[in-house]
Amino acid sequence: MRRAAILLPLVAVPILEIYLISRVGTAIGAGNTVLLLLAGVIAGALVIRYEGRRALRRLQNAMTENAGPHDTVAAVPGPATNRAAADAGLAIAGGVLLIIPGFISDALGLLCILPFTRPLVRRLIGGAVGSQVAKRTRFGAAVGEARRMQDQMRMHQPDGKVVQGEVITPDGAHIWQPGDNTPEPGPGRLTG
Structure with missing residues (x-):
C-alpha cells in the first residue's frame, strides 16, 4: 500500500x-x-x-550570528538559521x-520561490518532515533535548532574554567575559 502511494504521483504527474x-x-x-x-x-536557471545565492548568503549570515563565544557555530541551530536554510532549499527546489x-x-516552483507563498510552503513541508522525523526516529527527541540543554546553558533574565556579560564567581574572581577567546587557560578562567 505504501509503495502504491509513492508510485502513484510518480506516474500520474508526468501524464497530467x-x-x-x-x-x-x-x-x-x-x-x-x-x-x-x-x-x-530560463526562469528556473535564473532563480x-x-x-x-541570496538565500545561501542569508543562511551564512544567520549561522554567523548564531556563533558562540569561541566563534564556532552552535551545536543546535536557532530559528533564524533554520528559516534561512529552509528558504535556501526552497529557492533551489523552486528553480529546479x-x-x-x-x-x-x-x-509548484513558483509557490516555492515567491516571497509571499514561501513561508506557507516552508511551514507545510517543515510540519510534515518534522512529524515524520519525530515518529520514525529518536533524532527528533534528541534535537529537542539538545535545544533544551542549550537554553539552560544561557543566562536568562526573568523575561527570558539572554543576558550578555561576564561570569564572576561568588568570591569575585573574573571567569569569562565576551571577547575572552584565549585558548590557554589562565587563573580563574574556564577551559573548553
Whole structure:
C-alpha cells in the first residue's frame, strides 16, 4: 500500500503534464507552448543563480550570528538559521521545478520561490518532515533535548532574554567575559 502511494504521483504527474501541455498547445499553438516551456527553463536557471545565492548568503549570515563565544557555530541551530536554510532549499527546489518542462512543475516552483507563498510552503513541508522525523526516529527527541540543554546553558533574565556579560564567581574572581577567546587557560578562567 505504501509503495502504491509513492508510485502513484510518480506516474500520474508526468501524464497530467503531457495532457496539460497538449491542451495548452491546442489553445495557443505549438510554437507558443514551446516558448512558454523555454521561458520556464530560463526562469528556473535564473532563480537558481540569483535567488539561490541570496538565500545561501542569508543562511551564512544567520549561522554567523548564531556563533558562540569561541566563534564556532552552535551545536543546535536557532530559528533564524533554520528559516534561512529552509528558504535556501526552497529557492533551489523552486528553480529546479521551473527547469523541469511542464506547467504543473512550474506552478509548484513558483509557490516555492515567491516571497509571499514561501513561508506557507516552508511551514507545510517543515510540519510534515518534522512529524515524520519525530515518529520514525529518536533524532527528533534528541534535537529537542539538545535545544533544551542549550537554553539552560544561557543566562536568562526573568523575561527570558539572554543576558550578555561576564561570569564572576561568588568570591569575585573574573571567569569569562565576551571577547575572552584565549585558548590557554589562565587563573580563574574556564577551559573548553
